Amino acid sequence: MRGQVVWLIGVIIFDLMVAMADTQTLKISDFQFGPFDSSYYNTFAVIQPATISNGALQVTPDSIGNFSLSNRSGRIFLNKAFKLWDGDSKNIATSTLASFNTSFLINVFRVSNSVPGEGVTFLIAPDPTLPPGSSGQYLGLTNKSTDGLSSNQLVAIELDTFKQDFDPDDNHIGLNINSVRSNKTVSLSEFDIQIAPNGTKFHVVWIQYDGKNKSMQVYMADQEEQTSPTPSRPSKPVLSADLDLSSLVKQKSYLGFSASTGSNVQLNCVLRWNLTIEVLPDGNEGKHWLKIGLAIGVPLVVLLLLGIGGLTCYWYKRRRARSDPNILGALKSLPGTPREFRFRDLKKATNNFDDKHKLGQGGFGVVYRGLLQKESLEIAVKKFSRDIKGKDDFLAELTIINRLRHKHLVRLLGWCHKNGMLLLVYDFMPNGSLDTHLFSGPANATLNWNLRYQIISGVASALHYLHNEYDQKVVHRDLKASNIMLDSSFDARLGDFGLARALENEKTSYAELEGVPGTMGYIAPECFHTGKATRESDVYAFGAVLLEVVCGQRPWTKIAEFQQLVDWVWWLHRERRILEAVDERLDNDYVDEEAERLLLLGLACSHPIASERPKTQAIFQIISGSMAVPHVPPFKPAFVWPSMPPPTSFSITASSMANTVDITPNSSGWTPRYISKDAQVEFSDSSSHM
The missing domain is CATH 1.10.510.10 (Transferase(Phosphotransferase) domain 1)
Structure with a gap:
């Protein structure tokens, strides 16, 4: 057994050395998205009121939604941050930038042939957060107080359909850096392109960024129908610009779309999206480990890893010993055995159960929104109370829903039990309760x-x-x-x-x-x-x-x-x-x-x-x-109940009222709530159910 461990560690070290030596190999990530359905909520960060419906990314609400279309803004990003540059951003000569190509099929639709507004963008941003007050002229990029600040760290290609005082017309493309006031604009009329004509029109947009030459070109063409073959990319770009992203955007940034409407409205639909991006290696980490290997030799690294492995086993056994064996046994014996999640993955997904991720709270615990980065999967994590009753509720809930399969039930993904902490993991429901x-x-x-x-x-x-x-x-x-x-x-x-x-x-x-649970x-x-x-x-x-x-x-x-x-x-x-x-x-x-x-x-x-x-x-x-x-x-x-000796009291947990109601029947066996306006109902503080 010990020999197998040493052999395994040797293989790991060899793989590490090969990986470190292979830093010059060009790696590419390629993504193809669409047609879109609800499964893509696992792939994208959809910032409401944006939705995924009608086969498209609806960056602002669509016409069948329950939202007003006016004065709205939204964002939709790929649920993954990309490393766009490496090295020292202050020293342009030493920085390396990732090249990428992206294309997307869009339909910007005038509602009832009215005047369209405001626009849609392809966006590079430091995080998916939608700025408040970013509707109208701000295109979901900035707002009145933040527009133009270098701390925004965003670059966007805008397709603008409404003329502001600073715009050349109501049908142009622009390069925006930290602001809705474009650094460069080009009217699309000279290319015989109308972003939002009367009727349904589809357009393909290509954006190519050359990291080596630090330049960006944008191309655009009509597509006859949504399902028609993609037209050939035009030979002439509609917009070109020199652009050093290392001095403008965060090293790891998100790619996606933003859009807005104002007093005038339009539907901003993305129907297909392809993305090919160069993967930059984590060069500093590789060099660091390579220096260690050359300086102190492989044998010492082996001993070091053996020591770390021993400590890890010791730590794991101690942590496992502190877990409740009865619960673990019950969990592992469940039919169908749902997935067991690692606690550290759920902790990371919820940012250490940050209150900012809280979706709801009740007597059984708290529910948090989370994101499993490796799987690009949004989840809801239910963290139970630590008391014994909480464990019973945890097992009861898991036992029942483990095998439930119905399209109108929230789907259980799995569970986690660590150091007395009980967690259930569900599909995240983007539209809440x-x-x-x-x-x-x-x-x-x-x-x-x-x-x-x-x-x-x-x-x-x-x-x-x-x-x-x-x-x-x-x-x-x-x-x-x-x-x-x-x-x-x-x-x-x-x-x-x-x-x-x-x-x-x-x-x-x-x-x-203990009585009747539920909500008054x-x-x-x-x-x-x-x-x-x-x-x-x-x-x-x-x-x-x-x-x-x-x-x-x-x-x-x-x-x-x-x-x-x-x-x-x-x-x-x-x-x-x-x-x-x-x-x-x-x-x-x-x-x-x-x-x-x-x-x-x-x-x-x-x-x-x-x-x-x-x-x-x-x-x-x-x-x-x-x-x-x-x-x-x-x-x-009338409510009628057979005469019977009444119990002394009933305890009813009132979830929405966050109180416990104690109701004592009178000698007739009728609850005072139903026979007398003078009935006395006493309230005392209690945690509420979820």
């Missing part, structure tokens, strides 16, 4: 009716899968708007299975000794008496979400004289004015028949008697329009 879009987004960016209907349909499909189509019957137990995530196409993905439980054998409910407003009334979660209680929560989406109000919202949203909607139903419940922000832009169908279905799912609620199969058919909504009585039925 439904709750955010309903209640925290800009007033002019409300979800349109088609998207709301699409989201409701997706959640219903996911719930039916959990209840009836998966090989185990699963109750989610915490269905709410903040646990419904939205992918790049605004399709719903039900997530957060921290409270979910599988129903064993022929059981129809799940109970925990979504918990079915019978749960306060039974302490059990059922498929019917999941349907009740779905009804609360359904009314929330259609009405644009939270379930516990007090409206008029009513204490809850459902009571107000039921009253409007009785008065035959149910459409008055539809979210006013939709400005009457919805289908009356669909809105009434969903509102009545929401009431049917909210029926106080569990057995009267529709099943998920019927729910899905009602939403699709293939089944009529069941009869909804004009008056909300």
Whole structure:
């Protein structure tokens, strides 16, 4: 065994020496992207409101999105920083610059044949961050306070469609360095090219940078159709410039696109993108190791590496010994064994779990946004609490979702357990949660009716899968708007299975000794008496979400004289004015028949008697329009529960309210919440669930 280790280290050293000696070999990275779909969210940093939809990189919102098109800016970068120069940037004679060629197919589209604005750029920038206030004339590059600063460290080729005071016309190409005021501009009219003509027009742009000669040429040509063969590159560039990138941009920079709209709007679509770039070696590191090898000899390096290897093994065994063997054993015995991520990779991906990467927080822990650089993969990392209960929740969640496969469920990628720290890794959902879009987004960016209907349909499909189509019957137990995530196409993905439980054998409910978990407003009334979660209680929560989406109000919202949203909607139903419940922000832009169908279905799912609620199969058919909504009585039925000796108390965790609600039934077995306006409800501080 020891001989094998020595041999292996010798091979490693030999490979290192060969690699160090091969620093003069030219290496090229070649990328070909498109047609684009949602899978490319793993490849690109898409800075909202940019999206990937309709087969293109939509650098600013497209016409089918739920965003206003006016005064927007966006960026989309390849999720990888490239080393663009080497050596001393202050000494031009000693610096080495990477050469690159890139070409892309674009469609800049006038909306309703209106005047276009503002422009789109190919951009080299130090990071993907979108500057605030970079809409309009700033093209997603800079803003009023930063424009022209050398600290921007950016170079862009702009295709400008709106004339500012400093522009030659409204149809030109420009070279921009740290500013929207171009260092060099060329009108495209002399080349018989119109960036944004009336109608659909495709253009191919070629950008070639010669690192040796420190020069850049830009070419442009029409392409007849999106799927037509790429035309030959013209012999004459539309723009040429001497350009030393080593004095302008950060050594490792990002390549991609930015765009903006102003009072005038356009669609900025990139449909294909090819990139070929020279890979510069890490010369300093290679020279450093080569000097060590020549000075002290290979044998000493072998001993050094052996020592490092021994220390590494010792450190690894100690760290492993401190891990919980029960959890590790349970994790490794899971069917299908999801991927085990290295803690150091997740730590790096989240910038050491930086608060700036935080996506959400609850009683079970915190969720962070991360980027696995080597895989160009965006992820969401759920970091659990360290207590024993947290470990139980971690295993429960992982056990259930490990084998779930449905297009409307958030996909689990893997797990990590290190030094008592429990982590789950999921697909990153670029459009956040439904709750955010309903209640925290800009007033002019409300979800349109088609998207709301699409989201409701997706959640219903996911719930039916959990209840009836998966090989185990699963109750989610915490269905709410903040646990419904939205992918790049605004399709719903039900997530957060921290409270979910599988129903064993022929059981129809799940109970925990500590009470009823969930979120106030979504918990079915019978749960306060039974302490059990059922498929019917999941349907009740779905009804609360359904009314929330259609009405644009939270379930516990007090409206008029009513204490809850459902009571107000039921009253409007009785008065035959149910459409008055539809979210006013939709400005009457919805289908009356669909809105009434969903509102009545929401009431049917909210029926106080569990057995009267529709099943998920019927729910899905009602939403699709293939089944009529069941009869909804004009008056909300009373909640009735058989007389029984009541338990002393029930503990209900209220996620959105971040409180624990203690409700003590009276001697009749009825919860005061449902029989008396004078009922006393006490609140005490507690962490909230995710």
